[in-house]
Amino acid sequence: EILHSLVDKKRILALTYLAPDSGISNIAGSLAGIDNFIKADPERISDLKPDLVITSAFINPEAVAVLQKLGIPVVMYPLSDKLSEIYQNIRLIAKAVGEEARGEQMIKAMQNEIKQQPKKDIACLYYSLDGVVSGSGTQFDELLHLAGFTNAAAGISGRKSIDREKLIELNPDIIFVPVWYVNKETREGEGLVSSLLHDPALAGVRAIKNKRVYPLTDKHIICSSQYITEGWRDLLRFSKPTEGRKSE
Amino acid sequence: MKAVCTLLFMLLAGVIFNLGLGTAEISYGEIIKMLFNFSPNAFTEHEAIIFLIRMPRIILAVLVGGALGTAGCVMQGLYRNPMADPSIIGISSGATLGAVSAIFFSLPGLYTQPFLAVTGGVLVAFLVLRLAVRQDKIQMMTLLLAGIAVSTFLSAVTSLMLSFCYEYQLKQFLFWTIGGLDGANWHHIHLIIVPIISGVIFLCFYACELNLLNLGEEEAQSLGLNPTKTRSRLLIAASLVTALAVSVSGTIGFVGLIIPHILRLLVGSDHRLLLPVSALGGSVFLLYADLIARTVFPLGEIRVGIVTALIGAPYFLYLLLQNRKGGLNF
Numbered sequence A: 001e002i003l004h005s006l007v008d009k010k011r012i013l014a015l016t017y018l019a020p021d022s023g024i025s026n027i028a029g030s031l032a033g034i035d036n037f038i039k040a041d042p043e044r045i046s047d048l049k050p051d052l053v054i055t056s057a058f059i060n061p062e063a064v065a066v067l068q069k070l071g072i073p074v075v076m077y078p079l080s081d082k083l084s085e086i087y088q089n090i091r092l093i094a095k096a097v098g099e100e101a102r103g104e105q106m107i108k109a110m111q112n113e114i115k116q117q118p119k120k121d122i123a124c125l126y127y128s129l130d131g132v133v134s135g136s137g138t139q140f141d142e143l144l145h146l147a148g149f150t151n152a153a154a155g156i157s158g159r160k161s162i163d164r165e166k167l168i169e170l171n172p173d174i175i176f177v178p179v180w181y182v183n184k185e186t187r188e189g190e191g192l193v194s195s196l197l198h199d200p201a202l203a204g205v206r207a208i209k210n211k212r213v214y215p216l217t218d219k220h221i222i223c224s225s226q227y228i229t230e231g232w233r234d235l236l237r238f239s240k241p242t243e244g245r246k247s248e
Numbered sequence B: 001m002k003a004v005c006t007l008l009f010m011l012l013a014g015v016i017f018n019l020g021l022g023t024a025e026i027s028y029g030e031i032i033k034m035l036f037n038f039s040p041n042a043f044t045e046h047e048a049i050i051f052l053i054r055m056p057r058i059i060l061a062v063l064v065g066g067a068l069g070t071a072g073c074v075m076q077g078l079y080r081n082p083m084a085d086p087s088i089i090g091i092s093s094g095a096t097l098g099a100v101s102a103i104f105f106s107l108p109g110l111y112t113q114p115f116l117a118v119t120g121g122v123l124v125a126f127l128v129l130r131l132a133v134r135q136d137k138i139q140m141m142t143l144l145l146a147g148i149a150v151s152t153f154l155s156a157v158t159s160l161m162l163s164f165c166y167e168y169q170l171k172q173f174l175f176w177t178i179g180g181l182d183g184a185n186w187h188h189i190h191l192i193i194v195p196i197i198s199g200v201i202f203l204c205f206y207a208c209e210l211n212l213l214n215l216g217e218e219e220a221q222s223l224g225l226n227p228t229k230t231r232s233r234l235l236i237a238a239s240l241v242t243a244l245a246v247s248v249s250g251t252i253g254f255v256g257l258i259i260p261h262i263l264r265l266l267v268g269s270d271h272r273l274l275l276p277v278s279a280l281g282g283s284v285f286l287l288y289a290d291l292i293a294r295t296v297f298p299l300g301e302i303r304v305g306i307v308t309a310l311i312g313a314p315y316f317l318y319l320l321l322q323n324r325k326g327g328l329n330f
Helices: A002-006 A042-048 A061-069 A083-096 A100-113 A139-146 A164-170 A192-197 A228-237 A241-246 B002-020 B028-036 B045-079 B091-104 B112-132 B140-163 B167-177 B186-205 B207-215 B217-222 B227-249 B255-267 B271-295 B304-324
Strands: A014-016 A036-038 A053-056 A074-077 A123-126 A132-134 A159-161 A174-179 A213-217
Touching: A002 A083, A002 A100, A036 A042, A042 A061, A061 A074, A074 A083, A083 A100, A083 A139, A100 A228, A123 A132, A123 A164, A132 A139, A139 A228, A164 B045, A174 A192, A192 A213, A213 A228, B002 B028, B002 B045, B002 B255, B002 B271, B028 B045, B045 B140, B045 B186, B045 B207, B045 B227, B045 B255, B045 B271, B091 B112, B091 B140, B091 B167, B091 B227, B112 B140, B112 B186, B112 B227, B186 B227, B186 B271, B207 B217, B207 B227, B207 B271, B217 B227, B255 B271, B255 B304, B271 B304
Parallel strands: A014 A036, A053 A074, A123 A174, A174 A213
Antiparallel strands: A132 A159
16 A cells, blocks of 8 residues: 555556455555556566565565565565554655655655544444454554544553453443445444444443444554555544434 | 262352353352342343343353263264264254355344254254165264265365455354354343253153163164164254254364263263263353353453363373273273
């Protein structure tokens, strides 16, 4: 996503096979002109004869070692879980492709948009299908605080799985449910919203009692690129109570 | 008698521990007050945890554990092999495929997944039984091999469906492959309580027939038993009971394998005692396994199928080693 915005498409020989998947990719609709979507297969990569390979830290290290043995330069960017880390990755990739100025422009645009909002007394919770929440020190936590919300899972460090008892104890005002695909008519995301709203054990939770359980497009939130601004805009919709409910 | 009393005591203790222990700190004094003074129309936070989360989970653990323990005992009796397990004829694979189909095709309805899981499990049992019957006799080795073959085939079909699943569907599937009781609710109890208790009682009534079958085919026939008919009934009943358990908890392994085996060492091989004791033992085992699964990590929980596998697999290896030394008696 970062590379796609930094350079001309003619410079891109291939992207990850996940790029065309609109469920997880923010650039799925703008890939015309890029012909190859591949896995981290050294043989396939070397066949394309790239000048540079840009990959993330969770790629198979053996694949990276093989590429380096073949004389192909590899730039690895670390995983990011903070806005500052996204900025660092943009600078790293921009420098690698010789587009530092564009990289700085991208960062400035993000910083102009993502700004501290007035504080609201609303506790939000990010809650996924397998009970994983985003506690303190996560990117979502950072965005929530910038949007003026409090994180109901602030007492939990990092991303952890909680059970229903803990969810009842946390008692958030709003529950955000990450989904890959949101049904535009029903605003339902993959059944999780309705399963929470209809669980009798959770009926006393404020967010469920007041039906403030909203699907959030996950690719906007679990995002390591400039498209985190989409997640920011998604959250800001809910900081205005009336407008947040209009979108229900 | 001693074994039954001990197991009943452990069951009661298990229920008490599971009621009082969990992520939320609720004292036993508060629980006792709740039991005598609550309104089902307006639960407080702690009442919701006790009555809507912990209680159905405890009851489900007792029902599922009892079903798997009984079915395991019957399977070991039928195969005359202490390493037999309810999933040996592919029931779990069939139930899993039924449930995954409901997930894959996004079929609506609260009871669709459990219904298809039961249907899948029972259909597989019928199929494997049909394959194993020759000249009005059930070939046990054929039954075993057909079960393995059908199980493998169904697992492949399931994996194929998963290849085309969305990620959120994969997460639902995980529930079925590594069983758990975390989603337990009163709907599940209403669904399975009568059929499982009926099925377990039915199997216990066939204890004498199981004893006779263990004497051998000819001996059983000479004593007036129809071995083929009896085996078929027992297999179908055990399959149904297992499929019901899988339909609400996913695949929880090793309960049906190790519990009857351990209890056989304690109470002997007479199924008139062994069957009900296996039901009790299965309930107790799953209750404590679920307690570990819920409380071992401070915030979240692990799936109970992981706990039973961590305990069961080493014990299974021990059984294999004993078998190699020729030490396993049946």
